[in-house]
Amino acid sequence: MNPAYTKSLNTLIEQFGKLPGIGPKTAERLAFYILKTDTAEALALAESISDLKKNIRQCKICCNLAESDICGICQDARRDKHIICVVEQPKDVISLEKTGLCKWVYHVLNGHIAPLEGIEPTDLTIDLLVKRIRAGGVSEVVMATNPNLDGDGTALYIQSLLSAMNVKVTRLARGLPSGSTIEFASGSILADAILGRNAL
Numbered sequence: 771m772n773p774a775y776t777k778s779l780n781t782l783i784e785q786f787g788k789l790p791g792i793g794p795k796t797a798e799r800l801a802f803y804i805l806k807t808d809t810a811e812a813l814a815l816a817e818s819i820s821d822l823k824k825n826i827r828q829c830k831i832c833c834n835l836a837e838s839d840i841c842g843i844c845q846d847a848r849r850d851k852h853i854i855c856v857v858e859q860p861k862d863v864i865s866l867e868k869t870g871l872c873k874w875v876y877h878v879l880n881g882h883i884a885p886l887e888g889i890e891p892t893d894l895t896i897d898l899l900v901k902r903i904r905a906g907g908v909s910e911v912v913m914a915t916n917p918n919l920d921g922d923g924t925a926l927y928i929q930s931l932l933s934a935m936n937v938k939v940t941r942l943a944r945g946l947p948s949g950s951t952i953e954f955a956s957g958s959i960l961a962d963a964i965l966g967r968n969a970l
């Protein structure tokens with residue numbers, strides 16, 4: 771709290787300072803930018819934040835981000851619904867989609883199993899995934915959890931759940947460095963991993 775600033779300015783600086791990667795100096799710079807910018811533009815920013823929080827929800831089928839009950843990918847008739855690609859978070863869907871190679875549908879786990887952090891399988895959307903596969907029509911499940919300890923553990927856990935079911939389980943592996951994340955993998959490495967997925 772800087773006594774030289776007004777209450778509103780201090781509040782905005784404080785809010786910007788909560789954003790990832792924003793230090794106190796940048797927070798101050800952003801707040802002053804908003805102060806100088808015209809009212810319509812500043813309100814458009816405020817409104818887009820409000821709309822995002824009001825409109826975004828979870829797809830009832832795949833748990834990806836959606837603005838209606840079913841997300842755009844699940845609604846897309848051209849998608850191959852026989853293949854479900856399992857990812858940890860919605861950002862991974864975006865990274866994989868950028869390769870332009872994915873004609874499958876997704877399942878977003880909303881995290882990974884991490885017993886030490888108290889994240890159990892029941893905290894994820896694994897139940898819903900199993901239900902989707904039980905409903906039939908799925909021939910392959912592509913595990914695209916991160917190639918690190920937690921991601922590998924989560925993939926193995928899900929594979930063991932699915933082993934009794936008539937479905938092929940594969941894993942994105944080739945070229946993805948161990949310990950890395952899907953989110954930050956380059957497009958060419960992801961493309962290689964998609965095309966070279968192997969049986970788990």
Ligand SMILES: [Zn+2]
Nearest residue numbers: 829832841844
């Ligand atoms: Zn969906």
